[in-house]
Amino acid sequence: MKIYLNSLKLYFKSQLEYKKSFITGLLSQILIMFTYYFIIIALFDKFDNIKGYTKYEVLLCFAIIQFGFSITETFARGIDVFENLIIRGEFDRLLLRPKNILLQVLSSDYDLIKISRVIQAIIILIISLIKLNIKFNIYKIITISLILISSITIFFSIFLLMASYCFITVQGLEVKNLFTDGGKQIAQYPISIYNKHFIFIFTFLIPYAFVNYYPLLYLLGKSNNKIYVLSPLIVFIYLIPSILSFKWGIKKYTSVGS
Amino acid sequence: MxxxxxxxxxxxxxxxxxxxxxxxxxxxxxxxxxxxxxxxxxxxxxxxxxxxxxxxxxxxxxxxxxxxxxxxxxxxxxxxxxxxxxxxxxxxxxxxxxxxxxxxxxxxxxxxxxxxxxxxxxxxxxxxxxxxxxxxxxxxxxxxxxxxxxxxxxxxxxxxxxxxxxxxxxxxxxxxxxxxxxxxxxxxxxxxxxxxxxxxxxxxxxxxxxxxxxxxxxxxxxxxxxxxxxxxxxxxxxxxxxxxxQKFGNIKNINVDTKDTIKKINKKGIITQKKIDEGYLFQIDTNILSISNFLKYLSEITNLEDVDIENESIDDLIIKLYKEFSI
The missing domain is CATH 3.40.50.300 (P-loop containing nucleotide triphosphate hydrolases)
Known part of the structure; x- marks a missing residue:
């Protein structure tokens, strides 16, 4: 962990070498994200609700997914751009160091510009929670905490799974976007607005539903079933195949010529 | 061990x-x-x-x-x-x-x-x-x-x-x-x-x-x-x-400075003969033709100003090794 934090410090230091680019990066990220939020707000100018979801419920859902995605993009960029490590042969270097490989991959790169997205997501999240007038009790606090943690976990797992895929081939990584960006785009809205097949996919194949559907039912008072409080924990099971496949990939690794 | x-x-x-x-x-x-x-x-x-x-x-x-x-x-x-x-x-x-x-x-x-x-x-x-x-x-x-x-x-x-x-x-x-x-x-x-x-x-x-x-x-x-x-x-x-x-070091490069023109010498042991700026560059195999014999012969036919004897460079040696093993 110390290594991760120290690397982060170094990364920050090297970012400061390019001050202007860093600041314009931050600003442009903020602008991009605002357009997303504006689209939702504009949508609700025309319609009162989408399949029973109000403006702030949708925004809440949106913020939850953005939060998890942006945190992962910021702090786990090493696995997001893992193919670069393989292509440039830098992965060899990691194998030469007496530390856990995954930890080293995580320490290899960051994307601090995306932190602006995290902050925005938090702001929207708080506004939505206030506007929705949710009466917080201990259960609801646990629910929202687990939701946020599981949102990070699910993206971390997907990123890691896609990183493992790089061990097989570094080409054709478009499939990666299908799961990360594509999945994110869909999951930003409450999953029940889609048809049944989607709900099946997002419950059993990629468990987005355990991040922003089942627990939200409880949080928003659409259901009183307490089992939904702990439902985000299901997402953690998803970590297991991701980590295992990554380990398997390391074993299969064949390096590149020099 | x-x-x-x-x-x-x-x-x-x-x-x-x-x-x-x-x-x-x-x-x-x-x-x-x-x-x-x-x-x-x-x-x-x-x-x-x-x-x-x-x-x-x-x-x-x-x-x-x-x-x-x-x-x-x-x-x-x-x-x-x-x-x-x-x-x-x-x-x-x-x-x-x-x-x-x-x-x-x-x-x-x-x-x-x-x-x-x-x-x-x-x-x-x-x-x-x-x-x-x-x-x-x-x-x-x-x-x-x-x-x-x-x-x-x-x-x-x-x-x-x-x-x-x-x-x-x-x-x-x-x-x-x-x-x-x-x-x-x-x-x-x-x-x-x-x-x-x-x-x-x-x-x-x-x-x-x-x-x-x-x-x-x-x-x-x-x-x-x-x-x-x-x-x-x-x-x-x-x-x-x-x-x-030692195994492959039998090849010597001999650099001869002279104003005379030397015709192509037909002698066993001379691998190459090349005209260069100030004279000639010979490559000889010392297993066949010793340096002293070579110089003796050369001084008989021409007026030598300077002679420079070099071992074959290790690069050439390696190239030869590659060749010998045909890689």
């Missing part, structure tokens, strides 16, 4: 076969054919503690693959290897804290910040205590003369300066084995000299075992007494560089 024991190591890579043309590319997109390349085949050698070994061979001979296997990056398909009692690819984390690796073509330093910051990070990676870290670091900085250099962002350094920092970074944890993969590639004469002298020094003082791959034969001449020659994945020669020279 030797410090490094390599026994019958083989490694095969599976490579997708590609043919020319768009159609073939399209075809291979759907149905790939693979060819298998033996990167290293049945390699065995032993290295004693404190030895410097030059590991040489043409491009694609399997040098880097061997280094990668020995350093635990790759797992061989068959064979085994014990280094300091450990099998590199099985006990990776424990093993690698004992080795240092410098890849001449790849950097391990953070690009945008001074090298000293990377050093600090390595301190944590290798779990070094403050005291031993400071001591080793200061010593390396002094030996490699990088006091000022380590404070400049790496991207602003020249290649030679950077390479010195790379070497320092690889030795902070005082490894007992140092792998150098083309450490002098692209360096100027001064930097080369610093790097070589440094390698000699740590080998002498800390008994560091050094395995060195290079295409620069003067590196080998300056550093290694023993060379292992590899070609097409097999070991072709393993032994003393001196005896190699």
């Amino acid at each position: 030797s410090f490094i024991n390599v026994n019958h190591i083989s490694k095969t890579f599976k490579v997708a076969k590609r043919e020319r043309g768009l159609l073939a590319s399209l075809k291979s997109f759907f149905k790939r054919e693979y060819i298998y390349i033996d990167a290293v085949k049945d390699i065995s050698f032993e290295i004693k503690k404190g030895e410097i070994v030059g590991y040489i061979g043409p491009n694609g001979a399997g040098k880097s693959t061997t280094i990668k296997i020995l350093s635990g990056i790759l797992t061989p398909d068959s064979g085994n290897c014990k280094i300091g009692g450990m099998t590199p690819w099985l006990e990776r984390e424990k093993y690698v804290s004992n080795i240092g690796v410098v890849f001449g073509q790849r950097s391990q330093l953070w690009w945008d910040i001074p090298a000293i910051d990377t050093f600090d990070l390595l301190k944590d990676i290798y779990n070094l205590s403050d005291k031993e870290y400071e001591e080793t670091k200061n010593n390396l900085i002094k030996l490699l003369d990088i006091e000022e250099i380590v404070k400049i962002p790496v991207r602003q350094l020249s290649l030679g300066q950077r390479m010195r920092c790379e070497i320092a970074a690889s030795l902070l944890h005082k490894p007992s084995i140092l792998f150098l993969d083309e450490p002098t590639i692209g360096l100027d004469a001064v930097s080369k000299k610093i790097v070589r002298e440094f390698i000699q020094k740590i080998n002498k003082e800390q008994k560091t075992t050094v395995i060195l791959t290079t295409h620069d034969m003067s590196d080998i001449e300056a550093l290694a007494k023993r060379i292992i020659l590899i070609g097409k994945g097999r070991i072709l020669y393993d032994g003393n560089i001196h005896s190699l020279k």
